[in-house]
Amino acid sequence: xxxxxxxxxxxxxxxxxxxxxxxxxxxxxxxxxxxxxxxxxxxxxxxxxxxxxxxxxxxxxxxxxxxxxxxxxxxxxxxxxxxxxxxxxxxxxxxxxxxxxxxxxxxxxxxxxxxxxxxxxxxxxxxxxxxxxxxxxxxxxxxxxxxxxxxxxxxxxxxxxxxxxxxxxxxxxxxxxxxxxxxxxxxxxxxxxxxxxxxxxxxxxxxxxxxxxxx
Numbered sequence: 001x002x003x004x005x006x007x008x009x010x011x012x013x014x015x016x017x018x019x020x021x022x023x024x025x026x027x028x029x030x031x032x033x034x035x036x037x038x039x040x041x042x043x044x045x046x047x048x049x050x051x052x053x054x055x056x057x058x059x060x061x062x063x064x065x066x067x068x069x070x071x072x073x074x075x076x077x078x079x080x081x082x083x084x085x086x087x088x089x090x091x092x093x094x095x096x097x098x099x100x101x102x103x104x105x106x107x108x109x110x111x112x113x114x115x116x117x118x119x120x121x122x123x124x125x126x127x128x129x130x131x132x133x134x135x136x137x138x139x140x141x142x143x144x145x146x147x148x149x150x151x152x153x154x155x156x157x158x159x160x161x162x163x164x165x166x167x168x169x170x171x172x173x174x175x176x177x178x179x180x181x182x183x184x185x186x187x188x189x190x191x192x193x194x195x196x197x198x199x200x201x202x203x204x205x206x207x208x209x210x211x212x213x214x215x
Contacts, residue, residue: 001122007044069119070204135175138167146197153191155184186212
């Protein structure tokens with residue numbers, strides 16, 4: 001599911017070089033300017049990542065991204081449907097040859113993209129019932145119990161096993177299963193929902209996007 005996360009990008013007050021030859025304000029040099037572009041969201045997300053890294057210097061980039069994605073605030077209404085393109089997961093042997101210079105064949109069966117241990121959950125072609133797995137790492141300082149809450153995508157029943165995750169120490173890993181049981185074909189569109197884990201103080205939210213192609 002893309003984009004993973006975004007930040008404010010409209011009417012951003014930002015530092016501006018007074019010697020720039022572009023976009024001067026009333027034909028005079030300024031130290032600050034109001035800017036609106038997609039690239040304006042990048043500094044906001046980078047700053048959030050830097051703050052997290054300063055508090056948790058041992059965290060990997062993947063852990064930082066996961067923390068940002070699962071604690072973000074949803075600013076827009078969730079669309080009921082979204083058009084989708086055909087699944088293009090991975091590269092063909094001929095495409096890989098253009099990079100490596102030789103024909104390359106993977107000897108292992110590729111992991112389905114929906115089973116990547118990713119903060120969001122996306123299934124581009126759901127053919128009937130499906131089970132996926134996620135493994136989470138606990139970074140709290142005291143024991144905690146997180147209970148699952150599911151917002152079903154339209155036409156899909158989603159269940160989580162187990163419904164509660166009990167953590168006892170920092171660094172502990174637990175795995176859970178998410179079962180999808182569709183009952184309405186989405187006709188080439190994505191339908192959206194979410195899985196949220198709550199412990200009474202914190203919430204960890206994973207968005208869900210599913211394209212139901214058959215029941």
